Amino acid sequence: MSIKELLNTRMIFKKTQATVLGFILIFLIILMTIMTRGKLLHLSNLQAVAFQLPLLGTLTLAQMIPMITGGIDLSIISTANLSGIIMAFILTKLSGWYTTPLAIVVGVAVSLVVGVLNGILVAYISVPAIIATLGMMIFIRGVALVLTRGYVIAGFPDSFVFIGNGDIFGIPMPFIIFFALILLMLLILNKTRFGFNLYMLGSNITATEFSGVNVKRVLFNTHLLSSLLAGVASIIMISRFNAAQADYGQSYLLLTVLACVLGGVNPAGGYGKVMGVFASIVVLQVVATGFNLLGFSSHLANALWGLILLIVMLINRMISKAE
Amino acid sequence: MMRKSRWKIYNQTEFYLFIVLIVLSTILAFVNPKFLRLENIFDLLRNYTFLGILALGQLVVLISGGIDVSFTAIATVSQYIMGVIISKYYIDNILVALAIPIPIGIALGLVNALLVYYTRVHPVIITISTLNVFYGFLMFITSGRWIYKFPPSFRNFVQIKILSFTSAKGTPYGLSILTLFWIIVAVMTWFILKHTNIGRKIYAVGGNLEAARRAGINIFRTYIFVYCYMGGLAGLASFVQAQLAQIIQPNAIVGKELDVLAAAILGGASVFGGSGTVPGAILGVLLIAIIKNGLVLMRIPAYWHQVVMGAIIAGAASVTALQMKFKSRRMVRKNVD
Numbered sequence: 125m126s127i128k129e130l131l132n133t134r135m136i137f138k139k140t141q142a143t144v145l146g147f148i149l150i151f152l153i154i155l156m157t158i159m160t161r162g163k164l165l166h167l168s169n170l171q172a173v174a175f176q177l178p179l180l181g182t183l184t185l186a187q188m189i190p191m192i193t194g195g196i197d198l199s200i201i202s203t204a205n206l207s208g209i210i211m212a213f214i215l216t217k218l219s220g221w222y223t224t225p226l227a228i229v230v231g232v233a234v235s236l237v238v239g240v241l242n243g244i245l246v247a248y249i250s251v252p253a254i255i256a257t258l259g260m261m262i263f264i265r266g267v268a269l270v271l272t273r274g275y276v277i278a279g280f281p282d283s284f285v286f287i288g289n290g291d292i293f294g295i296p297m298p299f300i301i302f303f304a305l306i307l308l309m310l311l312i313l314n315k316t317r318f319g320f321n322l323y324m325l326g327s328n329i330t331a332t333e334f335s336g337v338n339v340k341r342v343l344f345n346t347h348l349l350s351s352l353l354a355g356v357a358s359i360i361m362i363s364r365f366n367a368a369q370a371d372y373g374q375s376y377l378l379l380t381v382l383a384c385v386l387g388g389v390n391p392a393g394g395y396g397k398v399m400g401v402f403a404s405i406v407v408l409q410v411v412a413t414g415f416n417l418l419g420f421s422s423h424l425a426n427a428l429w430g431l432i433l434l435i436v437m438l439i440n441r442m443i444s445k446a447e
Numbered sequence: 448m449m450r451k452s453r454w455k456i457y458n459q460t461e462f463y464l465f466i467v468l469i470v471l472s473t474i475l476a477f478v479n480p481k482f483l484r485l486e487n488i489f490d491l492l493r494n495y496t497f498l499g500i501l502a503l504g505q506l507v508v509l510i511s512g513g514i515d516v517s518f519t520a521i522a523t524v525s526q527y528i529m530g531v532i533i534s535k536y537y538i539d540n541i542l543v544a545l546a547i548p549i550p551i552g553i554a555l556g557l558v559n560a561l562l563v564y565y566t567r568v569h570p571v572i573i574t575i576s577t578l579n580v581f582y583g584f585l586m587f588i589t590s591g592r593w594i595y596k597f598p599p600s601f602r603n604f605v606q607i608k609i610l611s612f613t614s615a616k617g618t619p620y621g622l623s624i625l626t627l628f629w630i631i632v633a634v635m636t637w638f639i640l641k642h643t644n645i646g647r648k649i650y651a652v653g654g655n656l657e658a659a660r661r662a663g664i665n666i667f668r669t670y671i672f673v674y675c676y677m678g679g680l681a682g683l684a685s686f687v688q689a690q691l692a693q694i695i696q697p698n699a700i701v702g703k704e705l706d707v708l709a710a711a712i713l714g715g716a717s718v719f720g721g722s723g724t725v726p727g728a729i730l731g732v733l734l735i736a737i738i739k740n741g742l743v744l745m746r747i748p749a750y751w752h753q754v755v756m757g758a759i760i761a762g763a764a765s766v767t768a769l770q771m772k773f774k775s776r777r778m779v780r781k782n783v784d
Contacts, residue, residue, distance in 0.1 A: 196569075196571070196572075245761060245764075245765060249765045249768050249769060250768045250769075250771070250772055251761070251764045251765055251767075251768045252718045252719065252764075252768075254514070254569075254571050254718065255712065255718050255760065255764040256761060256764060258705065258708070258760060259757050259758070259759075259760035259761030259762075259764060260757065260761060261757070262705055262753050262756050262757035262760060263753070263754055263756075263757025263758055263760075263761060264757070265753055265757075266750070266751065266752070266753030266754030266755070266756070266757050267754055269750045269753060269754075270748075270750045270751060270754060273750060274750070378575055378576070378579055381572060381575065385568075385572070391568050391569055391572055392567075392568075392569070421586075421587060423582070423583045423584075423586035423587045424583060424584075424587040425583075426579045426582075426583040427579055427580050427582075427583025427584045427587060428583070429579060430575075430576040430577065430578070430579030430580040430583060431576075431580050433572075433576045434562060434566075434573070434576045434577070434580065437562075437566040437568050437572075437573070437576075438562075438565065438566055440566070440568075441565060441566045441567060441568075
């Protein structure tokens with residue numbers, strides 16, 4: 125009971141942080157709308173956002189789960205690329221009605237294998253998540269490079285490309301998938317025992333262990349779920365690009381961490397709400413589109429993301445000190 | 448009892464590393480006899496001085512319980528500023544060139560220290576951010592332009608040898624002066640960690656932050672020392688790298704952070720903080736040097752290098768984690784007795 129109360133008080137205070145951050149970003153959007161003379165909030169741009177958002181969003185959800193436990197998963201992008209490459213092999217080598225479903229099943233299975241490895245390293249061998257997933261990140265990217273020799277694999281069947289580029293009644297397919305994932309995550313984090321244990325483990329691992337929770341099992345499942353989400357992100361990614369490569373989306377890694385921290389996930393663990401993260405992803409994607417419209421180079425954009433993340437963390441600290 | 452068993456030689460990571468190093472070297476010597484030639488070894492030592500210096504800096508950060516992944520960006524920024532100054536004003540003095548990057552590195556390290564201390568967020572997140580900020584702005588401002596017109600003193604410095612020999616064919620070779628930098632930094636780091644007040648504080652802070660705070664150790668000052676030391680060494684290492692390459696490319700260093708981390712972790716430094724030694728960090732670098740050299744000598748395609756490195760990091764971290772587990776299990780049993 126006391127843990128629940130503790131969680132509740134933290135939620136209230138985190139909410140004030142989220143509002144402040146929300147204001148900062150809304151200010152940024154207004155600023156950029158003025159700088160782009162209103163182009164930013166144009167309908168065609170918002171549609172582009174709706175197509176791009178699910179990829180960053182799904183990867184961020186993958187990052188969010190381990191971050192709630194106080195860990196991190198640096199390997200999500202590499203995992204997405206590796207399962208993308210395996211899917212691409214199937215999609216380009218085989219043809220038949222079964223190609224697309226087979227590719228998806230195998231792709232997800234590959235991501236689960238990575239999840240099992242991460243889970244064993246973090247939960248059962250007790251390697252700190254940062255180092256374990258760092259090693260796995262390099263390892264998996266290496267495997268992806270060995271498989272592709274650095275080349276791009278492109279040209280997938282229409283039924284597969286539809287996942288990333290098609291729409292149903294005007295709603296982009298990736299967005300439908302992402303929306304389903306959000307609902308699923310809301311359910312898992314708020315309504316299941318696993319979700320409850322996840323938050324508890326993040327706020328105090330020793331207390332959680334002594335209250336009879338199988339901590340190792342929860343940590344293992346955390347990494348399994350994280351990699352699974354990376355696998356789903358991979359489907360969205362390669363079907364959207366109609367291509368797979370070992371080095372896609374490396375800059376997303378920082379962005380996923382940024383999105384989580386902006387969305388109110390505590391990097392020390394124990395707190396993070398799906399809706400907060402969802403809001404931060406929407407805002408981030410609009411800001412990213414704004415950077416594009418303003419013609420910022422990727423380096424400048426990365427520098428600004430880093431700067432925003434630092435400012436947010438400083439403000440976070442100031443608020444929690446004032447409380 | 449505990450003290451005695453801790454000092455048994457076979458209980459130390461360095462001992463195992465040394466054995467692995469010798470075994471690997473023997474295998475390599477059989478595959479390619481060139482490997483054991485003094486010439487190759489001197490070359491290896493010179494080429495890995497850059498990594499070696501950075502690993503020693505990272506060791507200090509790891510011992511304090513932190514981690515710094517922004518040092519490649521720090522090195523890049525301080526190297527670039529040095530390059531601009533000495534080529535623009537044509538400063539033909541190697542000491543001036545050497546004196547530029549180090550304070551810049553220290554200043555950027557100070558930024559890291561302040562952010563880590565004030566935000567209380569895990570240093571990996573802070574330094575990933577500062578990496579992007581330092582590097583992103585540098586690339587934006589310079590648009591990645593190369594610098595290559597250096598004064599003679601800068602061009603000739605790398606040729607200086609502290610030990611010179613002449614090979615059978617009559618070509619001279621020897622131990623590069625750059626390697627001397629590595630040796631000096633190693634001795635300095637060892638001395639700081641073992642024999643100074645601040646060194647012991649770094650271990651204390653990394654071992655148990657709360658206990659260190661209650662013992663009256665100034666955490667803030669310790670952080671400042673640790674991250675500035677890393678920054679200063681990044682500046683020095685960037686000088687070494689510029690000497691070796693004789694060209695300054697802003698994208699040459701970023702991306703090496705994992706090699707350095709791998710070397711430090713291989714050398715027995717724990718990411719939990721509180722442990723790690725200078726000989727370990729040196730052996731870790733040498734091991735990576737030999738493995739990479741070996742992969743090349745055995746003609747294994749470059750694609751495989753990342754697979755091997757990733758496996759080594761995960762493997763070494765697992766071994767360290769398991770060692771800690773057994774150690775804590777032993778301690779629990781002792782308490783019960």
